[in-house]
Amino acid sequence: MSVQLLLxxxxxxxxxVLFSLEKIPVxxxxxxxxxxxxxTGLLSANExxxxxxxxxxxxxxxLMILMAALTNTGVTDFVGxxxxxxxxxxxxxLLLVVMVAAMVLSAFMSNTAATAFFFPS
Numbered sequence: 001m002s003v004q005l006l007l008x009x010x011x012x013x014x015x016x017v018l019f020s021l022e023k024i025p026v027x028x029x030x031x032x033x034x035x036x037x038x039x040t041g042l043l044s045a046n047e048x049x050x051x052x053x054x055x056x057x058x059x060x061x062x063l064m065i066l067m068a069a070l071t072n073t074g075v076t077d078f079v080g081x082x083x084x085x086x087x088x089x090x091x092x093x094l095l096l097v098v099m100v101a102a103m104v105l106s107a108f109m110s111n112t113a114a115t116a117f118f119f120p121s
Contacts, residue, residue, distance in 0.1 A: 004042060011042075014033075015029065017032065053059060060112075063112060063116045067116050079101075079117075083097050083101065098118060102114050
């Protein structure tokens with residue numbers, strides 16, 4: 001095995017350990033790993049940063065901003081309390097109401113955004 005392959009396997013192992021321990025925030029670990037890959041020459045800077053310009057990354061960033069705004073304004077809490085009121089804490093009814101609500105939201109917005117709406121903040 002080449003030195004580059006061993007280095008990459010070591011980086012992946014360190015990443016898995018750091019992600020599982022969560023002593024350092026996950027985003028800091030991910031950016032640190034990307035920086036380490038650039039510094040070791042396993043990845044060029046253009047290759048490393050090319051993913052940040054993709055449409056998917058920008059859409060997910062927009063969804064995070066949208067969900068932060070909905071959470072800060074209390075919309076998600078309001079909807080969550082309303083759903084719990086309707087279902088009276090019955091898990092079967094709760095599942096049905098959340099599925100129907102996600103279906104209705106998906107009719108008017110992207111499925112990814114509708115899913116993000118129901119993620120816990």
